[in-house]
Amino acid sequence: MTRDLRLLPVAVGAWGVALICVFVPGTAGWLAGGCLASAVIIGAVLALRRPAAATWSGLMIVVLAAGAAVAFTVLVQSADRDAVREWDGRVVEAVGQVSSSASVGRDGRLWMDVQLSGIGAPGAAGLASGPVRIGIAEAEGFVLGAVVRVTGESVGTDPGERAGLVVFVTVGTVERAAPGVFGIAADLRRSFVERATRLPEPGAGLLPGLAVGDTTAVPAAVDADMRTSGLSHLTAVSGANCAIVVAAVFGIVALCGGARALRVVFAVVALAAFVVLVTPEPSVIRAATMAAAGMLSILVGRPSAGAGILAVCVTALLIVDPWLASTPGFALSAVASGALILLAPALADGIARWLPRPLALAIAVPLAAQLACAPVIALFAEQQSLVSVVANLLAEPAAPLATVIGLLACLAAPVPVVADLLAASAWLPSAWIATVARVTAGLPGAQVLLPAGLGSAAVVTLVSVAIAVVCCRGGPRVREVGGGGRRRGGGGARPRAAPPR
Known part of the structure; x- marks a missing residue:
């Protein structure tokens, strides 16, 4: 069965652009603009060329469009992430909604992701948006969908990490339990x-x-x-x-x-x-x-x-x-x-x-x-x-x-x-x-x-x-011959054709 691989370049291109953007965030705007401009140029050239070139040119336009979309997503979210990272190395109070399940780390803490709604000095959390990862010794009620308030020391993450900060929690409370089906x-x-x-x-x-x-x-x-x-x-x-x-x-x-x-x-x-x-x-x-x-x-x-x-x-x-x-x-x-x-x-x-x-x-x-x-x-x-x-x-x-x-x-x-x-x-x-x-x-x-x-x-x-x-x-395929006898494919004499009736 043949496989349709024509869309694989789209996924590979999007993946490549994503890696560049998340590891070097400053390139997101340049890549978004470059991909869009290249797609427009190829589209204009395609309109002037013969139809035989349409397949590959059209695929290239799709690849560039996907890359531009990925870069634009990074560009839109970069400002929030940069604002969150400014609290690196400080004791912070963070408020947000748990966005992942908990897993036990090597340090024995429960680790989970939180989507921020506020962060700041203890007692003065201001408005903020962006993901952080928190580690807490005990986390009763810290489940997906719950709104939590935590205080602890923050550490900035490396480029490529989804979370902008890691917070080692010393005090944590559940502000609102997980709603509806998430609580059930x-x-x-x-x-x-x-x-x-x-x-x-x-x-x-x-x-x-x-x-x-x-x-x-x-x-x-x-x-x-x-x-x-x-x-x-x-x-x-x-x-x-x-x-x-x-x-x-x-x-x-x-x-x-x-x-x-x-x-x-x-x-x-x-x-x-x-x-x-x-x-x-x-x-x-x-x-x-x-x-x-x-x-x-x-x-x-x-x-x-x-x-x-x-x-x-x-x-x-x-x-x-x-x-x-x-x-x-x-x-x-x-x-x-x-x-x-x-x-x-x-x-x-x-x-x-x-x-x-x-x-x-x-x-x-x-x-x-x-x-x-x-x-x-x-x-x-x-x-x-x-x-x-x-x-x-x-x-x-x-x-x-x-x-x-x-x-x-x-x-x-x-x-x-x-x-x-x-x-x-x-x-x-x-x-x-x-x-x-x-x-x-x-x-x-x-x-x-x-x-x-x-x-x-x-x-x-x-x-x-x-x-x-x-x-x-593999190896030589074993095939059956006539009355149940067996021989290896490619070896032995060729069977004679049956005489015409």
């Missing part, structure tokens, strides 16, 4: 975490992460094992979680006889509800958008359009939030999604020359993601997992069970007996995943340490390309 979702998550952590380890603390993306209860040892074994993507809401929810609803509606359009509608509704439950922070919206790209390709009946739809989604996300371009999570999500669309089918075909087709496909999916993501990981992290493919093969079958049953346990919180039964059932696959992580992480040579940076990324890229080439080419 927070209560459901809190009840589920309490219920899950009453179960035995391993698996108890991991279960909320698998089901609803709440990693606050994951033990440090389990978290380390998940990273070493290449399973850390399961402990937070990713495209895989969204795809599991979508696939489950899609399958149920299909079993009930629903048409393709009806399946997609129900899947979209379920995905939206899932996003609200696990908190619609940027990383979750990113993951949901990637999953929605796959659904859209199904709706239009063109799986080959998956790459183009993915490119449109990446471009749209970067226009809305250009700072995503510098985050490892966004890069890994986009690259992994692209690998599953473009690389996994070729790997499956190549591996199928050695192994049965179902097993080849099972290996191709995690292998494609690992080969594509490894160079990105090498840019930011010093460890490369050598057991990731094996660990994912063993753990992935249990992930959908833990996610779906865990979600049901979370939603069943108003009926404790049912919720307890479902949580205990979801604990089994969660415990299996934790055990796989511990065993594979303990294998000799489970990971290799490389200094993070471009050099390591280049080396890992060469290795990944070599492995992909070998696997895609």
Whole structure:
């Protein structure tokens, strides 16, 4: 099946412009103007040339327009960010709305993003706008949508960071609880975490992460094992979680006889509800958008359009939030999604020359993601997992069970007996995943340490390309001949044609 790659330059161009703008904010205005001027010039030239040049020129105009939109977003938000950064190195009082879920940092604090409405000296917070990241020792009620007031020492962030400041909170209060559905979702998550952590380890603390993306209860040892074994993507809401929810609803509606359009509608509704439950922070919206790209390709009946739809989604996300371009999570999500669309089918075909087709496909999916993501990981992290493919093969079958049953346990919180039964059932696959992580992480040579940076990324890229080439080419295909005999393709005598009747 051929893939439509015409829109990939649009996504790559938008990503490049976003990286330049967020790391060198002063260039945003120049890039916005330059891209727009170039698009106008190309459009004028295109009007005078023959139609044969229209395709490439039109694509270039779209690339420049997307780049201009990204640069304009950075330009508009730069003033607010600069105003927030002026409080670097001072004790501040900040008021704002929590805009992300909380995660436990290495210092034991709970870290979350807050969209400011005011910042200033203690007792005199003035009006302000912009994102900050806060770290607090105890954060009862600090959930998505809650309005909070915190006091602490501020530290400026490096270029490329979404937050303008980091605030180490000494005193924090909740001014207004999370409203409406966000408050209900927070209560459901809190009840589920309490219920899950009453179960035995391993698996108890991991279960909320698998089901609803709440990693606050994951033990440090389990978290380390998940990273070493290449399973850390399961402990937070990713495209895989969204795809599991979508696939489950899609399958149920299909079993009930629903048409393709009806399946997609129900899947979209379920995905939206899932996003609200696990908190619609940027990383979750990113993951949901990637999953929605796959659904859209199904709706239009063109799986080959998956790459183009993915490119449109990446471009749209970067226009809305250009700072995503510098985050490892966004890069890994986009690259992994692209690998599953473009690389996994070729790997499956190549591996199928050695192994049965179902097993080849099972290996191709995690292998494609690992080969594509490894160079990105090498840019930011010093460890490369050598057991990731094996660990994912063993753990992935249990992930959908833990996610779906865990979600049901979370939603069943108003009926404790049912919720307890479902949580205990979801604990089994969660415990299996934790055990796989511990065993594979303990294998000799489970990971290799490389200094993070471009050099390591280049080396890992060469290795990944070599492995992909070998696997895609595969070996001699085993084919059947006549009465059940077997021979290897390309060898032996050519079979004689049947005589005419």
